[in-house]
Amino acid sequence: LQLTTLSLGIANQNLGRIESGTLWLTSLPVPAWVLFAIALAEYSLVNPFFWFAVWPFLTVCALSVGHGWASPFLALAICLPVTMALAGLRLAIETWSRMHLNYAQRKDVQIASGLIGMVVLLGLYAMMVADVLPGWAWTLADALPWAELPTAWPVRAALAPGMDMLPWLVASAALGFGLAAAGAGYCAWSVRGGFLIDTGTLQG
16 A cells, blocks of 8 residues: 555656656557556666665565575565566556546545555554554454465565475465556556547547
8 A cells, every 4th residue: 555655646757747758658659568568667667665675674584584695586586576566556547547537636646645655654664663563553463364465475475484485476476467467458458549648639
């Protein structure tokens, strides 16, 4: 939730407008899925929070169970499918918004996403530096089997010793790449009649 909303609200240059690079890409004689695959790669790789927070966190997890010098590479193998899945989700939300919402509504989505992302991020920071976790955090932790959910697969892969991490790594990669492909596929399908640009005309 935090990563997706923050990327929509802050990392996005302007959800209400189509960037010039996107307009240039739509003029090329290539299928829509190629354009969205390029955007997916950009969103996945140009993500500072992942490289400066998630990757180091997973590296430390792998180090703690004895993966040694292989830990950074293992963490990267775990991190990449996760960032691609979230990139696919962001791309799908952006494309749906641009095809179905007007300019003011898209700006509202961007502002709300940024606020939600910042509130969740600050809440996580507050819990990390707190001497004692609040009671509601423990209640929420006990409410669902968080360790069994697909969102926990990357962390379980990083914390599994030896070759025990392999099933979790494969499951995490399959889920991440599958969600990324689904997001790009939805985007290509949704613009099959043309890509809606700022002037209200279809291009591509």
